[in-house]
Amino acid sequence: MVRAYVMKLEKEDGVKVESVSNGEEASEFIKKNKPVDLVMLDLMLPKKSGFDVLKEMKENKLWKGVPVVILSNLGQQEDISRGKELGADDYIIKADTNINEVIKKIKKYL
């Protein structure tokens, strides 16, 4: 599913996209790499939850200023509040949003 908007972004807008496939890889990525312009974060990730990744990001000196857009199908009020409390800039419920709206929101931060 991530491939859908990654393809569109890379192809149509020339955005360079790095992607990881689980929460632990995301943690590793933050530790080993320089900050990026925007992080798109899912919550239900294998091995480590998106909430934990977000928390680590916000505790990391280099990465804490990077905007984070949560892109998830967890859409309960408490999930959204928790994401925002942890410092997410936006919260997109995937199933309720069409792909062009997602791209539009991403571009706002680039």
Add this chain to the structure above:
Amino acid sequence: MPNRMPNYMTPDISKLDQLKIAHNEELMWQTTRGRIIERILKQKVFEKTIKLDQKLKYLLQTESAMLNILEDTKEVEQNLGRERDRIKTIVSSMGEGLIVVDKNYQTVLINKMAEKILEMPENELIGKDIRKITSLLKGDQKVAQNDLPLEKMFKTGEIISVGIDDDFYYFLPSGKKFPVAIIDAPLKNGDEIVGGIIVFRDITVEKSLDKMKSGFVSIASHQLRTPLTSIRWFTEMLLSEDAGKLKKNQKEFIDQIYDSTLKLIELINTLLVLSRVEAGKIEIKPVKIDLIKFSKDIVKELNYLIKEKQLKIEIKASKKIISVKLDSTILRQAIANLINNSIRYTDKKGKISIFIEQKGGEIIYSVADNGIGVPKNQQDKIFDKFFRADNARLKEPSGSGIGLTLVKYLVELWKGKIWFESPAFVEKTSAGKKEGRGTTFYFTIPVV
């Protein structure tokens, strides 16, 4: 009194004679006295005998009366004993903890389950102030004296119950904390409250099941929506021809897939809201809403559907601005669902009217259409979950039957009422009676 003493000193008579005479006098006197005494005694004995006889009779009567009473008492006692044993058996075999307190909060009766739940033997519990045995917490906070259910019960004389959603916990001296459901009932003597009955149970299992249930709904909806998002987005990419130009019928097929995907997503979202309302887990954030503007915005969002069917739609209000204080998401869902239904079940070129009217302490909001209506014999089931009227099923085979259930739940969240009218015959035309069509849904919102 005659001279009873013999005169021993008389000189004319010999000593022996004197003694004889004296003896005879003595005898005579004694005999006379004896007779008198005898008579008196006899009389007394006779009188006493009568009295004794009377007393005896009285005693016998008393005895038999007492025996009767004793017999009765014994029977009552036996009955009471049986009753007491029966109550004791019921109380001790109850699955709930039971404590009876007097009006000073002192415990006077405790059942086995209460001992088990509170982890203390009866002798440590009986005669104690119940407020000192356990402390009641709401979440992590100690419940204030005035908010204690028992206190409220003593004040109001009403039965007070605390359930799973109240989030009450017992905190024991041992440090153990567990969620409880409690019912406090007054014990009355006439109008006076003389004590209370506390029935309680440990609801740890129920609580965790409840948590699991809402967790399950949340995860299930996530897992269902994830693949659907994938279908949705790739279909959108296909439709916007990211993967190359589409032939006419290819586009048509993909359009179908797309529509169904959106419907399925909507259905899952509705089910999710429904289960959360049922579980009492909807967060309500009331804000001030201008109902007319709010309705116009919703109509605007649905405009593409209205245009498609060339429907006429109007909004009428009894005042220029009618404002309410409600959660906007909840209100939007309710109104949009009703308008959506009207659009769905009204034929092309039909008409939909929205009336907003303030009447006293409430606002009556109605959505009227001249659509297919609700058959008389199915009107009582219209708000049932998954129910669909026969004519609705024919017209829109893909409906789910949960829209109106949701609207009802939502309206009840703000303590409003909901009803509808779908008369069988409403119009009399020059050509005679015309079958009445159309449905009007009404709901109320309290004015703040």
